[in-house]
Amino acid sequence: MTLDAPVDRSADLTSRARQDGVRFLLALFVDLTGKPCAKLVPVESADTLQHEGVGFAGYAVGAMGQEPSDPDIMAIPDLASYTPVPWVREGLALVHCDPHVEGKPWPFAPRVILKTMLERTDADLFAGAEVEYFLVNRGPDGTVTPADDKDTDARPCYGARGLTRMYDHLTEVSTAMNALGWGNYANDHEDGNGQFEQNFAYADALTTADRVITARYLISVLAERRGMTATFMPKPFGDRTGSGLHLHLSLWRGGDALFPGDAEHGLSTMAHQFLAGVLDHAHALQAVLAPTVNSYKRTGATSTRSGATWSPRRPSFGGNDRTHYVRIPEGDRIELRGADGSANPYLALAATLAAGLDGIARSGHPGETGARTRPELPPTLLHAVEALAADPVVSGALDAAGPGVASYFAELKRAEFFDWHSTVGSWEHDRYLTAF
Incomplete structure (x- = not known):
């Protein structure tokens, strides 16, 4: 993979990942303490990740303002943050996500707070x-x-x-x-x-x-x-x-x-x-x-x-x-x-x-x-x-x-x-x- 090749930033997540030879995406966000949390998503599911996100039990994540009875946090990727990281593992990319709950940005999510x-x-x-x-x-x-x-x-x-x-x-x-x-x-x-x-x-x-x-x-x-x-x-x-x-x-x-x-x-x-x-x-x-x-x-x-x-x-x-x-x-x-x-x-x-x-x-x-x-x-x-x-x-x-x-x-x-x-x-x- 050549990272300094021209990148089509208008392309969807699947296209960009396949262009870079990425096989898995680390969908990542942090809790209020800065703990990095992620799921590993195969490139075959990149389209679902982009449009629907990937789910997390919010209470299990850590400091995210949730109880065990609360609905899932859905991590929605910000495509602008897409980052291949072959030095970690060949074929791996990382994308920062904005946590949502029931379709709305979650107010306890640090990235959401800064964006607001x-x-x-x-x-x-x-x-x-x-x-x-x-x-x-x-x-x-x-x-x-x-x-x-x-x-x-x-x-x-x-x-x-x-x-x-x-x-x-x-x-x-x-x-x-x-x-x-x-x-x-x-x-x-x-x-x-x-x-x-x-x-x-x-x-x-x-x-x-x-x-x-x-x-x-x-x-x-x-x-x-x-x-x-x-x-x-x-x-x-x-x-x-x-x-x-x-x-x-x-x-x-x-x-x-x-x-x-x-x-x-x-x-x-x-x-x-x-x-x-x-x-x-x-x-x-x-x-x-x-x-x-x-x-x-x-x-x-x-x-x-x-x-x-x-x-x-x-x-x-x-x-x-x-x-x-x-x-x-x-x-x-x-x-x-x-x-x-x-x-x-x-x-x-x-x-x-x-x-x-x-x-x-x-x-x-x-x-x-x-x-x-x-x-x-x-x-x-x-x-x-x-x-x-x-x-x-x-x-x-x-x-x-x-x-x-x-x-x-x-x-x-x-x-x-x-x-x-x-x-x-x-x-x-x-x-x-x-x-x-």
Whole structure:
């Protein structure tokens, strides 16, 4: 199969699959936690998949707002997301789907939520995403270590030797990204031992969110083939840098970029208003951008082996300064650094868009560049969830396609926090077993 051959995007799913030599289609969507769910559909049933979808028991899927008694979720493919993935299996393609229930888009589906938010604005949101992850092994006793046992430098970031030892994995992922037209332009060893990042070009927000999910799938499967585990867990090692999902954001209208300003100020008035909205709603946003208990081990870190955490502690902004919640690397976009590897990209982009649009609607002002006067970000997932529940703008983004999603998500995350909180671990044994 030659992926760079001209593709007839007007063709139906069956024709495109047969043109590419595809024998099976992975009909995929994610639940609210970002868990990828799929069914494997033979090409002989591609027409049925395209026009009727494929059914799932919604309660069995996971966090999708359903009970066992509810009707099936039907995953309807978005043909624009059709992606051959022969690096995973020869003859396999992936297509992202929009879950429907009884003929209507399901409001608890993250992709549906983002699409609804995008339809509500007269501008187009473009996004780039920096996907960071660790390559690890897990021993029989549960111990997690970097897959490369020679990756022990105190400051391994950009290390040429560590990068080269993972050459086969990284180049296979890069080759796949470029064959798919994503424009992979860099692959590097990140700040933690065993940590890597593979960058691809920005696109419209929905396409970028789809690509983040596809990238996680590709990276995970290709790592497993080499006996490794790829983890997007925010903080797998307490003494090392965590993994972010930095989002580069800009608004466009009619092909014109709306964020660039003049040479003196760099960003336009609209960009500053958007930025103000993001900062004003940062505490609530963190429940979506950093949605796990482990996330707050990253944002709450005070030191690492390398000497820097690279994660923000306050909702501040500045120029080309990676210690801020929002960095302005160029005069045409902003970089939101609050999200981590556990973030659901559809929800992250939907919630951030809502926050930014609120800033524009209120003619907000972000304050002084570099100022760190706003309260610190939530210290735990529970604090972030309470901020979400009290913020009608961010909650409203989750409820964009229908009511009840924000409260369902909040309860899901409260339960996650208390499930962790009620677990007795080695820290408590070490601290309390003989302390009294």
